[in-house]
Amino acid sequence: MADTASAPSSFLAAAQELQPDTIKLRRAIHEEPELGLDTPKTLEKVKAALAGLPLTLKEARSCTGMIAILDGAQSGRSVLLRGDMDALPMPEDAPVNFKSKIQGAMHACGHDAHTSMLVSAAKILCARRDQIAGRVLFMFQPGEEGHFGAKFMLEEGLLNDPAPDAAFALHITPNAPAGIVTAKAGPMMASADQFQLVVRGQGGHASMPHLAIDPIPVACEIVTAIQAFITRRIDAFDPAIFTVTTMNAGTTYNVIGESVRMSGTMRAISEATRKKLHDGVARVAENIARAHDCTAEVNIDAGFPVTINDARAVSLVERAVRAELGDSAFIRANAPVMGAEDFSYVLQKTPGAMSFLGVCPEGQDFRSACPCHSNKMELNEAAMAAGVATHCATAESFLRDGLPS
Ligand SMILES: [Zn+2]
Numbered sequence: 203m204a205d206t207a208s209a210p211s212s213f214l215a216a217a218q219e220l221q222p223d224t225i226k227l228r229r230a231i232h233e234e235p236e237l238g239l240d241t242p243k244t245l246e247k248v249k250a251a252l253a254g255l256p257l258t259l260k261e262a263r264s265c266t267g268m269i270a271i272l273d274g275a276q277s278g279r280s281v282l283l284r285g286d287m288d289a290l291p292m293p294e295d296a297p298v299n300f301k302s303k304i305q306g307a308m309h310a311c312g313h314d315a316h317t318s319m320l321v322s323a324a325k326i327l328c329a330r331r332d333q334i335a336g337r338v339l340f341m342f343q344p345g346e347e348g349h350f351g352a353k354f355m356l357e358e359g360l361l362n363d364p365a366p367d368a369a370f371a372l373h374i375t376p377n378a379p380a381g382i383v384t385a386k387a388g389p390m391m392a393s394a395d396q397f398q399l400v401v402r403g404q405g406g407h408a409s410m411p412h413l414a415i416d417p418i419p420v421a422c423e424i425v426t427a428i429q430a431f432i433t434r435r436i437d438a439f440d441p442a443i444f445t446v447t448t449m450n451a452g453t454t455y456n457v458i459g460e461s462v463r464m465s466g467t468m469r470a471i472s473e474a475t476r477k478k479l480h481d482g483v484a485r486v487a488e489n490i491a492r493a494h495d496c497t498a499e500v501n502i503d504a505g506f507p508v509t510i511n512d513a514r515a516v517s518l519v520e521r522a523v524r525a526e527l528g529d530s531a532f533i534r535a536n537a538p539v540m541g542a543e544d545f546s547y548v549l550q551k552t553p554g555a556m557s558f559l560g561v562c563p564e565g566q567d568f569r570s571a572c573p574c575h576s577n578k579m580e581l582n583e584a585a586m587a588a589g590v591a592t593h594c595a596t597a598e599s600f601l602r603d604g605l606p607s
């Protein structure tokens with residue numbers, strides 16, 4: 203039997219011992235969500251929690267990001283663990299007693315838990331500094347929700363000196379059983395690009411459409427033609443998504459308006475398909491518009507690239523999780539998630555893996571639990587211990603053995 207007076211032998215036991223701290227910090231961050239690249243109060247909470255630990259802190263200038271560096275007792279490899287800190291601009295309706303106190307902001311993507319789990323992992327690894335050969339970089343980043351926080355930190359050179367040899371991140375999901383870690387090699391998350399599409403015709407009287415050029419049926423035809431383009435021209439095993447989320451035209455019942463404005467999102471899981479999608483959407487829209495004497499203009503705001511997991515890094519996470527949390531705690535995902543992540547920029551530079559941690563609330567079915575970005579999203583805090591242990595076991599395994607061949 204383990205001696206209860208000594209330090210816990212496993213990372214999971216250490217994480218469980220720290221659970222009150224992990225939960226307390228998560229709830230404090232949850233109550234005071236901050237948006238975008240500017241998360242100073244969250245960063246202060248992180249710094250307060252890390253105070254006194256043997257860490258070198260490097261703060262970003264372009265945003266409120268920070269790298270906390272743990273130098274082990276001996277030199278060796280260098281590994282990065284990432285936690286994001288920003289919330290979403292939306293109201294909170296989750297039935298919790300530590301609800302957001304900031305109107306119109308909610309931690310609905312679990313970044314509060316990511317930050318808190320990373321802080322606890324730092325505490326545990328710092329306590330084992332004597333046994334560590336190498337370096338651990340704890341990356342606390344703002345601006346994941348479409349604000350390019352990771353890209354800003356990379357561009358500032360925060361990940362250059364020291365540069366990590368491998369990088370890992372965990373993202374919670376209520377739509378997987380609590381405590382289960384899941385990942386796959388290759389594309390793990392999609393690219394995400396926004397588009398605006400304007401179809402222009404000629405205004406006129408609704409009773410005399412032949413004297414006007416009505417852009418509405420043309421816009422509708424473009425939307426359906428693009429769906430046909432996707433099913434006929436895009437490889438079914440390298441898929442793409444084109445979703446129109448807004449469509450605005452007209453002012454009243456008897457006037458043909460001059461234009462239709464649409465916007466939405468485009469997703470892909472390879473850069474080749476992403477480019478084919480961009481080109482195809484513009485080509486189809488412009489040529490259908492031309493066929494009806496209209497014009498179409500497509501503008502694309504490029505968002506995050508595809509998040510691509512290194513196969514060796516996924517194997518490392520799989521082995522580390524199975525050894526630490528049990529054989530059934532890791533499940534190979536069979537498909538990517540069509541959401542996007544700016545950890546993709548880190549993985550473009552450094553081999554690594556982004557994994558998901560199941561946090562389905564107690565008593566709920568993970569298939570129907572409110573997902574990330576829901577105003578009612580809840581997470582099972584007990585599963586955070588598994589996340590903390592996963593961070594620690596992954597870092598330890600990489601520092602000891604490197605990536606498996
Ligand atoms: Zn999100």
Ligand SMILES: [Zn+2]
Nearest residue numbers: 311313346373
């Ligand atoms: Zn997220």
